[in-house]
Amino acid sequence: GAVVSQHPSRVICKSGTSVKIECRSLDFQATTMFWYRQFPKQSLMLMATSNEGSKATYEQGVEKDKFLINHASLTLSTLTVASAHPEDSSFYICSARASDRDTEAFFGQGTRLTVV
């Protein structure tokens, strides 16, 4: 089946630094990718919808200047956490569908971000 790959799988950074997370669709093109955040023992929360070649759409309460999304190609979307703080520590997951009519969404393995 289709594969979505995230990199890195885990990252530890110092407070105030920026961290970039990559999400790649390995064997299909994805015009739309989705970014989620998951805190311990909680469900996935949709952060934003990443659209290839255009601006991302952010969910209410998600700071677009802090969580920068770039979807420069049909196989790559990146999430940059700008000036990360300890409260940004979380599990970040991306998702994509192979086409607009594909009924299955594929998820990356997630990225564990720890800000110290």
Add this chain to the structure above:
Amino acid sequence: LAKTTQPISMDSYEGQEVNITCSHNNIATNDYITWYQQFPSQGPRFIIQGYKTKVTNEVASLFIPADRKSSTLSLPRVSLSDTAVYYCLVGDIGRAGTALIFGKGTTLSVSS
């Protein structure tokens, strides 16, 4: 997107059949019902999807009554490795750019 309600947790023993029911009273005509499984520190994994009646694959069955206001995920003969969180999602996933919205999910614990 239709809101879903499922039990917070369930316990089972190895070899038993587990049925997890999800309520989605406001499901729309174009909505599909999809179930995902998530292990700790991993992304969700697709289990099964259906629109109506019954769907079966190699890992599970999905039962959907005629009114589609609920659905039941059936896991036959669970093992310890089936311990995970199971999410029921409802939405018109055929629409371009439609994201999956996750509810709280059901934490299934399988014991020996």
